[in-house]
Amino acid sequence: METSSPTPPHRMDPADGCPHADNARLLARGAVASVVLPGGIEGMVVLGHEALREFLQHPEVAKDARHFTALREGRIEPGWPLMTFATVEGMTTADGADHRRLRSLISRAFTPRRVEELRPRVEELAAAPPRRPTALRDELLIRIQAMDGVEPAVTRELIEERMSWARGKLDRYLRTRDRLLDGRTEEEYLSGADRIGPYLTLLGGIAFEQENLRWCERVLAVLEQRVALG
Template sequence: MTDTTLEQPTVPLFPIDPLGTDRHGEAAQMRDLGPVVRAVLPGGVRMWVVTDYTLLAELTADPRVGRDWRNWTALRRGEVPDDWPLLGMIRLNNLMARDGAEHRRLRRPLTRHFTRARVERMAPRIDQIVATMLDDLPRQVAADGTVDLRRHYAYPFPMQVICELIGVPEQWWARFRALIDTVIRADTTAEQFVAAQQERHELFQRLFAMRRAEPADDLTSALLTDDGDEAEDAFTDEELEDTLWTLIGAGHETSISLIVNATRALLTHPEQLAMVRAGDRGTWGQVIEETLRWDSPVGNFPARFPTEDVTVAGVTIPKGDAILAPWSGVNRDPQQYGETADRFDITRPVKRHLAFGSGPHVCIGPALARLEGMAALPPLFARYPELRLAVDPAELTAVPSIFSNSVTGLPVHLGPEQR
């Protein structure tokens, strides 16, 4: 694919591994190349990458840098095909892809209904879901004595929570999960991408018809009936569809990775696990925050687009070019966390991280992610105190994705169950 932007010879090109096989090694290589590099994505699409923690935080807060894909010069010129699979994370009609007044209009209904109070009201139900799944884990043990903790615990738990919150019928949960996998995976074909977009549209139209006919105590019903403080606040069906699609995707994919990555971190750092076992419940909060920093659920997230030329570390990023945010990479930036940035350490004094993004488009669901982490991790280790990995950590396979930063499976031995 031809790149029509003016090349700057001092800015190196870096081919992003679409399969994410060495996410943190890749991030370190880009940092070594400089604070600003050009990434080459599948299909030859190029995006700028800011590898420095502070510079990226400043850039994402810059009002000249927005999320509206209509400003993407390469897309407008037809240099990015309509069936490019990664467009599913970019070309949306919701608050993630709007700026300024339009972003605020689309965010207001969510702030009214997707509140911390609504999330916290779900806490008893979340605990009930966790207890049921922990009870069921021994029945999921394979013939070799292992159980895939991702498949049988980390995945179904947050998927059930977000679907119940939104009001998705249980019989649709598996299809939504499959459709989201299609969007985030790097090995999705153009045909699969187009089919997935059509199917999710049809599912949402059916959901809206159901909730208009019979409203329920869920987020879909609340947003369908919300006329807003101002007349223009009300969502169109397309805006609501893309909003709920993003909430389902982000609302469970990040929690899956948080639970898997935290469990893997503790099982491969026994000295840290010992500190957790010796501490109070507040220590688990440190586990969650350090996991969010050390092994952030989101690897790279597209895309932002300058509405005018911007200069970062002496490099000019032209108006309309795409910028990829390497959230997991900058969360190990030695300039921010010192020479121990690559170390998993729950006693780390610097707790601030960018796992949920930064700027006006910061993630709207951190409270739910943290609540799910606190609900899932302590009882898992309490119920199965001899929990251990069943394979060498080097044998774990990364999720084949530019976006998702985790592994496809987490085989463990449960050990004797402690009820």
């Protein structure tokens, strides 16, 4: 299995940004990447369908929560945002006979015939106009909504922090885009590359953070104007 070259671990935040663009950026580095989960928990992610299939089929890979070292050692705080994914009992966390039993049930539910029966509904959903994603974290928007009566400097600090975060992510996305293009124009890449899904996802992440920055710049301009007016 191909692994990525040593780089600073990617800090994962399930409540922020565009995860698909982050995944595309990490996949451009290699099939395996080091990450820091919420709470400072170190880990690794396996990216790409073939690499993940190879990983999950390895006889030494276990998914049961009892193998989660940080959880076993008591380093996971109550309310950890990824707790459900790690501990819920189901096919994705079962091993051995339990996994085979649950997979058998799923396989019977999703036969080729059943999947074909679902095709019209899936195509209908895919053709519907997408809902516009929320470009900013709800937590920040709530604090901005309640900003009246708060010192402008406090609000400015919040916005500048968000801008710094967005610029950092945008810079990483742009570097990944340049690496994927490798001197080609976007039109050349999209017409000749074997896989364009990661690139198109990356474009979504770029647009996402650019929209964040535009909004932040607008908020700062309004704050400056109100301070000037007294």
